[in-house]
Amino acid sequence: MVDIDPFASATELLAALRAGKISSTELTDLYVRRIERHDGRLNAVVVRDFERARHQARAADQAAARGERGPLLGLPITLKESINVAGLATTCGVPEWRGFVSQHDAPAAARTRAAGAVLMGKTNVPPMLADWQSANPVHGRSSNPWDVTRTPGGSSGGGAAALAAGLTALEVGSDIGGSIRVPAAFCGVYGHRPSETLLPRSGQFPMPPLPNAAVVMGVQGPLARSAEDLALALSVLAGPDTGEDVAWRVELPPARHDRLADFRVAVLPAIPWLTVDDRITAALQDVASWLGRLGCTVGEAQPEPLGDHREHHALYRALLSAVTSARVDEDTRRQRLAMWRKHDDDFSRAHLRGLEGAPGDYILWNGRREQYRAAWRAFFGDWDVLLAPAINVLAYPHVERAWPQDDSDLTLTFTVGGRAVPYLHGLVYPAVSTVAGQPATAFPVGLSPEGLPIGLQAIGPYLEDLTPIRFAALLGGEIGGFRRPPGYDLS
Numbered sequence: 001m002v003d004i005d006p007f008a009s010a011t012e013l014l015a016a017l018r019a020g021k022i023s024s025t026e027l028t029d030l031y032v033r034r035i036e037r038h039d040g041r042l043n044a045v046v047v048r049d050f051e052r053a054r055h056q057a058r059a060a061d062q063a064a065a066r067g068e069r070g071p072l073l074g075l076p077i078t079l080k081e082s083i084n085v086a087g088l089a090t091t092c093g094v095p096e097w098r099g100f101v102s103q104h105d106a107p108a109a110a111r112t113r114a115a116g117a118v119l120m121g122k123t124n125v126p127p128m129l130a131d132w133q134s135a136n137p138v139h140g141r142s143s144n145p146w147d148v149t150r151t152p153g154g155s156s157g158g159g160a161a162a163l164a165a166g167l168t169a170l171e172v173g174s175d176i177g178g179s180i181r182v183p184a185a186f187c188g189v190y191g192h193r194p195s196e197t198l199l200p201r202s203g204q205f206p207m208p209p210l211p212n213a214a215v216v217m218g219v220q221g222p223l224a225r226s227a228e229d230l231a232l233a234l235s236v237l238a239g240p241d242t243g244e245d246v247a248w249r250v251e252l253p254p255a256r257h258d259r260l261a262d263f264r265v266a267v268l269p270a271i272p273w274l275t276v277d278d279r280i281t282a283a284l285q286d287v288a289s290w291l292g293r294l295g296c297t298v299g300e301a302q303p304e305p306l307g308d309h310r311e312h313h314a315l316y317r318a319l320l321s322a323v324t325s326a327r328v329d330e331d332t333r334r335q336r337l338a339m340w341r342k343h344d345d346d347f348s349r350a351h352l353r354g355l356e357g358a359p360g361d362y363i364l365w366n367g368r369r370e371q372y373r374a375a376w377r378a379f380f381g382d383w384d385v386l387l388a389p390a391i392n393v394l395a396y397p398h399v400e401r402a403w404p405q406d407d408s409d410l411t412l413t414f415t416v417g418g419r420a421v422p423y424l425h426g427l428v429y430p431a432v433s434t435v436a437g438q439p440a441t442a443f444p445v446g447l448s449p450e451g452l453p454i455g456l457q458a459i460g461p462y463l464e465d466l467t468p469i470r471f472a473a474l475l476g477g478e479i480g481g482f483r484r485p486p487g488y489d490l491s
Contacts, residue, residue, distance in 0.1 A: 006030055006166040007484045009226035010075055010233075013169050017064070017074045024064070024074030027169075028057040028118050031076045035120070035167050038488055041148055044161040045168070046139040047081055047088055047122035056118045063116070070116030071236050077112060078168040080156050081122040081139070082129055082204045083220070085109045090206050093127040093136025093403075097206050106203020108172045108220055108237060115236045123171065124158030127403045128327065132182050132391070132426055134158050137403055144186060145485040146452055150395040153183030159223050160187040165488045170233060174204060176218035177320065178391055178430030181442035184223055185455025186395035188444045189482055190472065191223040192230040195463045196437030198250065199234075200241035205327060211241040215323055216366065217316075217434050225482040227443060227473035231466060252463070255470030256384050260478065261295035263471055266379075268388035269300045271309050274428050275421045276392040283445045283454045284389060290479070301383060303375035309428065312372065314350040316431040319365055321354025332404065343410050347424065373436040373462070380461035385471050389429045390442045390457045392416065399423075432459065439465040443472040444482060 004013070004022050016022050032053070035045050053076065060074035079085065082092045084102035086109075091097040105113065113119065124134045124142040134157030135141035144152040145165040152161035156173025160183030163171055173180045175193040184191030199220050202211045222233030240248035257263050267288045270276070292298040306312050325333050333355065340352045353361065379386075393414045401409060412423035433440040440459045448454055460468035476482075 004030065005490060006034055007225065007490070010170045010224055010229040011226060014072070014075055024057040024060040024076075024118060025054065027074065028053055028076045028120065031120060031168060038165055039167060041143065042145060042161050042165060043140050043142045044123055044152070044158040044165070045078060045121050046124045046158060049085075049088060049119060049121045052087075053118050053120045060116055060118060071232065072112060072170075073116030074118060075116070075169050076118045076120050077170040077172075078120055078123050078159055078162055079109060079112075079171070080159055080173045081125045082174065083108050083122065083172060084203050084209065085119065085122065088122060091138045092129060092205055093125050093138050095137050098138055100206040102206070104209045106209065107200035107241065108203060111236055111239070112172065117170070120168065123156070123162055125156070126154045128324070129155035129174065129179060130324070131155065131401060132157075132178065133399065133401070135398070135401075141398065143398075144395050145488065146188065147395065150397055150452070151186065151399075153186035153395065155179040156191070156223060157183045157186075160184055160189055160191070163187065163189045163223055163225055164485055166484065170229060171223040172220060172233070172237065173223055174218060174220045175430075176323070176434065177427050180221050180223060181390040181430060181440060181455075181457050182426070184442035185390040185444070186453060188447075188453030188455070188485070189223055189225055190227050190230055190444070191442040192221045192234070192465065192469060193433065193440045194219050194221045194234065194238070194465055195439045198439070198463060198465060199237050200239070202241055211243065215326070216369070217319060217323065217437065227441065227469050227476055227481070230441065230469050234465060234469075252466055255466040256464065257470070260291070260471070260474040263291075264297040264382065264384045265291050266299060266301040266383040266386045268302055268386055268432065271428060273308070273310070274392060274425055275416045275419055276389060277394055277416050279394065279448045280389045280392065280454060284387060284456060287445055287456065287475070287479070288387065301379070302386065303372070303379040305372060305375045306432070309432075310346065312435060313428055313431055314346060315365060315368055316427070316435045317347050317350035318354040318357065319369070319435070321351040322357055322362055325355050335404065339405065339407055339410065342407060348410070369435060376436050376438055376462065384460070385468050386459040388432055388457055388459065390455045391426050391429050392421070393426065394448055394452045394454065429457070433457070436462070438462055439468055441468040441472045443476060445479065
């Protein structure tokens with residue numbers, strides 16, 4: 001049996017492949033065996049394509065023998081179930097889409113294939129990608145490798161679970177409400193929400209494979225076991241979407257600094273109306289204090305227009321509601337309207353505005369969004385990254401949610417420090433970067449006393465994605481990065 005660590009980073013595994021220490025066929029077989037052995041308790045890799053993967057692995061080995069090179073040549077990976085792959089089902093966990101088989105590769109699938117990756121299958125999601133759990137009527141429930149009674153996060157939760165358990169080398173997910181960063185935090189891996197226009201956003205859902213510039217805030221991006229792997233994945237995935245590739249090119253600027261002590265680190269002030277788990281708050285304070293002792297410039301700061309975040313978050317909820325309602329039929333949209341009309345609070349009214357808004361409203365909301373984007377540009381003249389929680393809770397016990405959603409969804413709560421906190425308050429920290437389309441890297445900072453991963457996010461300047469990724473890499477080298485959950489041996 002080949003002596004290789006399935007928990008190694010993608011960068012390390014690629015080095016082993018190039019050095020001839022392992023073949024792609026051997027590495028793919030290792031991950032397939034691990035999926036077959038361990039995934040019964042996780043239910044993470046729900047669409048499996050092992051036969052084609054083995055064929056791709058043999059082809060990668062033959063290409064390597066000819067002296068060919070590719071950024072991901074021979075590396076076994078997975079993609080989120082919502083990302084279209086020719087010949088594989090895409091349901092987004094929705095029973096009405098059961099049986100849809102894509103006839104095309106999404107840009108994420110096409111670019112990773114072109115880079116030489118071996119696609120083993122696709123990973124689980126919640127229905128319509130609308131939860132921080134990954135449970136649906138089509139594929140069932142995914143669990144967290146650190147504690148199978150808890151969620152791995154969502155909506156890219158199956159991918160984060162597979163990475164943490166050593167079932168895949170790299171994953172591509174998507175994020176509009178923390179769907180990359182929350183699973184990364186819950187499972188103790190790394191995840192990067194790219195700058196909004198850095199990667200193609202097309203190729204998800206059983207829909208025409210064309211871009212739609214009006215669908216704002218949602219992005220696709222990588223999850224991995226190291227920050228270096230995130231940069232590697234971006235080098236493959238970044239670039240213009242269909243139609244713009246005639247002329248547009250991407251040249252990411254290098255990270256602003258190569259030494260951790262040179263970073264100017266802002267820490268997001270506490271949001272007065274948002275309850276946060278004490279263990280997350282303590283981890284944020286500990287990291288900030290440690291960075292200060294290292295010599296970094298550290299201080300509490302945020303773009304001034306964020307204020308107490310209420311107006312900013314209401315704008316996010318209106319835009320989110322408008323964008324996501326475009327994915328459903330008219331009957332479902334009416335049901336959502338009726339559901340939200342029964343709840344009278346600021347953010348419920350913001351959701352209603354998104355569902356009821358006229359085209360002119362949408363244009364005005366995007367104008368307000370541009371004002372926030374300008375504020376972020378000014379902010380990053382003084383700072384290099386902004387540290388914040390990825391979400392206000394740790395991985396929580398599985399919660400039963402109805403599909404289609406009903407009124408009970410709006411009364412769900414988290415338990416934080418013994419207090420009931422509105423479930424949808426989990427959107428607040430992800431939205432801090434999402435509204436303006438800023439890049440944000442989620443990274444692990446250790447474990448809670450009961451053994452649950454704690455994760456934070458580093459928000460960076462627009463189209464300077466390598467800056468928060470490099471910050472996370474340097475920090476991981478100092479305080480430790482990914483660690484393997486117990487119960488998943490190396491065989």
